[in-house]
Amino acid sequence: MKNFLKNIWDLFKQWFVRAESYVQNNISVAVTVTEKLKQFVDNPIGDMLVTVADDTFHTDIGEKIKSILPDILISLQAIDECKGLSQEDTLKCIAAKIKLLADDIKNTAYHNIATLLAVRLSDGKIDLSDAIAVVEYYYQTYTKKA
DSSP, X not given: OHHHXXXXXXXXXHHXXXXXXXXXXXXXXXXXXXXXXXXXXXXXXXXXXXXXTOTTSOHHHHHHHHHHHHHHHHHHXXXXXXXXXXHHHHHHHHHHHHXXXXXXXXXXXXXXXXXXXXXXXXXXXXXXXXXXXXXXXXXXXXXXXX
């Protein structure tokens, strides 16, 4: 079973290495934004969108993140307490609720956020099933090891 899983992982690696640059860039941005979101959830100081989509990213990408991320977070939340607030207050409310989740649920939420970001940043060039696999590969290979 271990060899079978290793072979699957190697296929993801080969696919990612050969993927076009827009795929690699979008996956990288999605995982980086999600990591910054984790940091904001742990230490919610300032404006979430400014913190998460800071000057690390090219202006166009940063603006796209600022327009996409609120929709993703708001669509993922099912928390009545966060509804009806201003956008920034809704995002802070959602961040506070994420912080209270059990670690395994929180990790799942972050994975979902990164996956949806990758799909939306790619303008439909990456589908959901590819994004799920490649986001996990990128996180395990480049982010978690760092």
